[in-house]
Amino acid sequence: MTISIGILVFEDAEELDFVGPWEVFSMANEVSKHLGEPPAHDVKLIAEHDGPVRCAKGLRVLPDLTTAQCQRLDVLLVPGGSGTRREVKNQALLDWIAAVALGAKWVTSVCTGALLLTAAGPARGRRVTTHGAFVETLRGRGEAAEVLADYRYIRDGNVVTAAGVSAGIDMALWLTGEMHTPEFARKVQRGMEYDPAPPYTAMT
């Protein structure tokens, strides 16, 4: 059975936060095809309004559906980006996140998307993570049970929050393994050749 995955976007959402998981979840359908199986996922980009969305670094994308057109999802993914500071005051969007999260099997965020998941409710009282530079701010809001640093992603029940930007790729692969099998996720990983080798030295 095809799993419905909705990836939220908004003005100033961070590009790689959502395109990383988009690639993972949709590459899974290539794997399904090779296995002679129906598509693993139905992946859609969702925005509050129709028309182009300008991301944090200027990339313009077109959503597939508006939030009004989408009330049911198996998986919700909320990216981060500077736009989260504006959207955290957008009660209509927070209400949509809360409503969709109620019926979802998995509720996920990348980077500062954790801010929207805590403010909207699904991640309130949960252990979460976010971009390292945002950990103290999120702790200061007091909505999460705990805001952990130095983890690529944290699972608390059906809520999975990833660290900054590129961590969404790791999280989406992990979730793909949970929803299917680790072996299936490894095939997705091979399809996108995710065998990372950052140049120069380690990040720290």
Added chain:
Amino acid sequence: MTISIGILVFEDAEELDFVGPWEVFSMANEVSKHLGEPPAHDVKLIAEHDGPVRCAKGLRVLPDLTTAQCQRLDVLLVPGGSGTRREVKNQALLDWIAAVALGAKWVTSVCTGALLLTAAGPARGRRVTTHGAFVETLRGRGEAAEVLADYRYIRDGNVVTAAGVSAGIDMALWLTGEMHTPEFARKVQRGMEYDPAPPYTAMT
């Protein structure tokens, strides 16, 4: 001095192939800002025609410029994706790639974008890499001096080709270090928290 970077897109370009480098090159401007310097890069998405481009996995993006509007770039990046098999027969696009490459400091590809760089000329007679599943096909065309497998990216002169999909991130970080300093590239890496930890086991 701001470096102009043009990222080509076409129908069925692979999403992460170009959004990974887009994130790296544009995150560099956040680092510039923090250092009180002018923007490191002017990053633009370029397509043959105006209007939405539908990528390989269905994401729709809007280009910033058409190829006709862009004849000079410091850095050209050509992504892969199933669309390369069609574009390799698009002589107008190959001519544009060849012309822009002549004046560019760096000519780069990700994944099967290497097919377009060899067909257009800039990577002809060079050592290159591509997606592992495409290595034999590219060898069969006989345009590259050598098509190497199992490298994240290969530099031959001013031509840099990356392996599949996610390898574009590693290549773009390396190139950022070459164009600026490794220390600068490390700051970009930290900004996007590229400290990858693929779940389950290694890819092989």
